[in-house]
Amino acid sequence: MTETDDIIIDTTARIFSELGDPQTLNNACDDTWQQPLWTALADSGLTRAWVPEDQGGAGAEITDGFDILVTAGRYAVAVPLAETLLAGWLLAKAGIMMPDGPLSVAMGNADNPFRINSNGSLSGTAKVVPFAGDVDHFTVLTDKGVALVKASDCNIETGVSMAGDAMSDVTFDGVTPSTVAVVPGGFGIKDLMLMGAAIRSAQMAGGLQAILDLAVDYAKERVAFGRPISKFQAVQHNLARLGGETAVAVAAAGSAADAIANAEGANAQQFDQAVFLEVAAAKIRTGEAVGDGTAIAHQTFGAIGFTSEHVLQRHTRRLWAWRDDYGSESEWAVRLGEMIATNGADELWPLLASR
């Protein structure tokens, strides 16, 4: 870890602990915390980490961006920071200047991408767009390249994610994008999905670290049957499993982030099989860790962790939401399994050993 990494992580952690502390946000009776938190993140340049300096960004390394995401995950990030990072990365690839304000990415699907009509307008509906109601612009990958669309021009349903954050379907009813530009080299929706999945894996790794810390601290404080519950072997072994799952998630997400950073560093225009393995494995394994890990954390806290006023749910509900975004464990597992099967049994170990 370099000094720059430390500065970026420290800056992110400081902003969140001052303006986005999960317990404080959970106690808040309105969303007036959103604007100051977003302004601090934007002013520090963190929201533009993946945009080169000559395109109005901070020009940070790919791994720096993932460090920001792990840290934001630790604080149960409830503003479109991850989405804005992803949108900035996509805009930069297309050479489009990144606008001010929060952004989100409207995903199509590989079989049915968004199309730009002959009159230059965009039609179609994007399903479950994260923070759709909270952003100023959407970036949309279309058959003619990346499109930047003003949110005020779109029809946004009201809706929330499993975590209670804004998330809804967005309809582009003949909207004319402010800019459309091609990403060179055959970049497609599969590559965008990989980046999205790697981003959510990083957030989940951070979120698991947070619930591990919370559960361990609570087990040391909470007294039952005359001693702290941390002294019961059954509780110790549950928390050891949570520690193991957290370590797995951190390793998997970190390995995927490194693979993407290497591919980007080599100016790869599309992600190859090795990156696919890394990201699929990260999304599958962090998602699985969330399933087992959140169950253990809730079990440790008992009834109090099941209340809306307790901070635990702020983390666990976001972990469940992130697990669903950009492909669930099952979806990635089917695709990874198909790739491995097509390659043939004798190519399995060489692929793993190449990493």
Added chain:
Amino acid sequence: MTWPKKYGGQERSFLDRYVVTEEFRVANAPVRAHFTADRQSGPVLLKYAADEIKKDVLPRITRGECCFCIGMSEPNSGSDLFAASTKATKTDEGWRVNGTKLWTSNAHHADYMIGLFRTSPSTEENHRHGLTNFLVDITLPGISISPVHNMAGLHEFNEVVFDDCLVPNNHVLGEINGAWKQATSELAYERSGPERFLETFYILTEMVRTLGTEPDNRSAEGIGRLVAQAHTLRRMSVSVNGMLQAGMEPVLEGAIVKDMGTVWEQALPRKARDLTAFTDIGNRTNFDRLLRYAIHIAPKLTIQGGTTEVLRSIIARGLGLR
């Protein structure tokens, strides 16, 4: 591979050794006889043996001429290593050893044992006190070895009885009564290697072959999850070995890798059985033979070299819970 050249080694890195170990495991190569000496016994000798012993024994290990077994477990001392009661008593001629070691893998092929013997009682303050490591020539008079066949019908285990066996003074390894201090750094090596998640890996390869190049969703998902899990375990194991190379002692990380890795390699044959339940295309005789063997040996994977329960207690201590 990693040992000094003057003892017959190559002075290669731990990661070089890691790569070779991995390939052996994936090929299901019959390396067990020499692996104990390479992984554990040799490094102990390097650190604690007298130089004349190093010069005598280590080159023979590197030439593949001598094998080791581990004399730790006893009838009443398994996971609770520090309850060992096989006794070594100081005499004028050397140390007299009496007692029984059990579950000693490959003692019947081994030339030497590194034995953990009681040289004084444990103390109130430190129940780990009082044990000493010895290098034991297994051909010495007073040692008898009897087979204990395992449930797969194989002869790996042995019972090793010491009856007034005389071990020379210069065969003491490390501090007398202080073997417990030597344990921790070695455990990270023992626990984080590729053998801790690759022991049944051939089942995954052969399952992929059996399910064919166009699996249905259920099979594809099963393959995908298992490959994702294997890949992640490997990345963790490589990272712990990188820490060892850097001179760190990742005891907690090693325990996590062994816990997760052995639980995974143990569950793999069962999952492969589930996923191939509806497959009878092609010739699966070979797969079924391998699967039957893997299911037979699976129970031992979470017992040998530190049980799951012991490992989770170590992890809990690392989390500050104990």
